[in-house]
Amino acid sequence: MDAKILYMNGEYIPAERGFISVRSHGFAYGTGVFEGIRGYWNEEQKQVYLFRLREHYERLHRSCKIMRINLPYTVEQLIEHSVELVKRNEQQQDVYQRPVAYKSDEIIGVRLHGLHDDYLLTSEPMGNYVEIGGLRCGVSSWRRIDDNAIPARAKICGSYVNAAFAKTEAIQNGFDEAIMLNHEGHVSEGSAENIFLFQNGELITPAPSENILLGITRDTIIQLAQKELGINVRERQIDRTELYTADEIFLCGTGAQIAPVIEVDHNPVGNGTTGPIGQKLQDLYFDIVRGRNSKYLDWCTPVYSE
Numbered sequence: 001m002d003a004k005i006l007y008m009n010g011e012y013i014p015a016e017r018g019f020i021s022v023r024s025h026g027f028a029y030g031t032g033v034f035e036g037i038r039g040y041w042n043e044e045q046k047q048v049y050l051f052r053l054r055e056h057y058e059r060l061h062r063s064c065k066i067m068r069i070n071l072p073y074t075v076e077q078l079i080e081h082s083v084e085l086v087k088r089n090e091q092q093q094d095v096y097q098r099p100v101a102y103k104s105d106e107i108i109g110v111r112l113h114g115l116h117d118d119y120l121l122t123s124e125p126m127g128n129y130v131e132i133g134g135l136r137c138g139v140s141s142w143r144r145i146d147d148n149a150i151p152a153r154a155k156i157c158g159s160y161v162n163a164a165f166a167k168t169e170a171i172q173n174g175f176d177e178a179i180m181l182n183h184e185g186h187v188s189e190g191s192a193e194n195i196f197l198f199q200n201g202e203l204i205t206p207a208p209s210e211n212i213l214l215g216i217t218r219d220t221i222i223q224l225a226q227k228e229l230g231i232n233v234r235e236r237q238i239d240r241t242e243l244y245t246a247d248e249i250f251l252c253g254t255g256a257q258i259a260p261v262i263e264v265d266h267n268p269v270g271n272g273t274t275g276p277i278g279q280k281l282q283d284l285y286f287d288i289v290r291g292r293n294s295k296y297l298d299w300c301t302p303v304y305s306e
């Protein structure tokens, strides 16, 4: 069932009243920024935990700054809206929240300056995670947008056209997901996921300057690998051919969570099944996000507190 309530322009309103104008600047030109946040239902505790809300809203603020969007709420206020919206929808299930800050003027004329901005937040039920058992990926012929074209480190609505080209090409070529290279031909990320390779006993992931979104799941994995598995993590340039020699590869993101890659361009990764490091990180991650690991409760915002 779809959510009944959403938050828009400072009010909680019935979802059927949640419209923006067909003339809205954000719609015509993609001049908005957004986040994707997951909340996980914990059945034993009858609790929804929203994962790493603070980091999502800090990133939203940075995206707004890059796009010259005035977001009139502090991180604390944005967190409050997220919690309140789950409550108002009486959600006792996994949820996916989408905050969007966008240029709302109904004008023709492409620019960033001198425009009004609006903000909305939705909280939709999200089905249980289905184990997909390993992704078959293809290296995309579409290049990841460059920092000097549309900044990849901001989560800008319009930049998802780039992701959509890559994703559709991958699906039409019979793959599950795309791996995108940047303009220099180095590995960047999936269509909407960051990427990790495990080789020679360490995890490697593209450095921030490789035109990636600085993912919150990426940060979670870096911390877990180091603290829980004692594995060294290196952020560096990665060549395409390393995708063909890595022992393990996985994609990660709020939506994808941790998704092992079992093939790249029809070459098996490792022995062609989920590897032990990806599996361990996945197990840790699923416990943590549902609030079942007391060490990482700081990352989980409870909705239904006493």
Ligand code: PMP
Binding pocket: 036, 163, 189, 190, 191, 192, 193, 194, 212, 213, 214, 215, 216, 217, 218, 252, 253, 254, 255
């Ligand atoms: N890269 C891109 C392009 C994305 O859209 C996403 C999803 N937000 C990610 C990486 C992963 O980021 P996060 O872990 O913060 O969801």
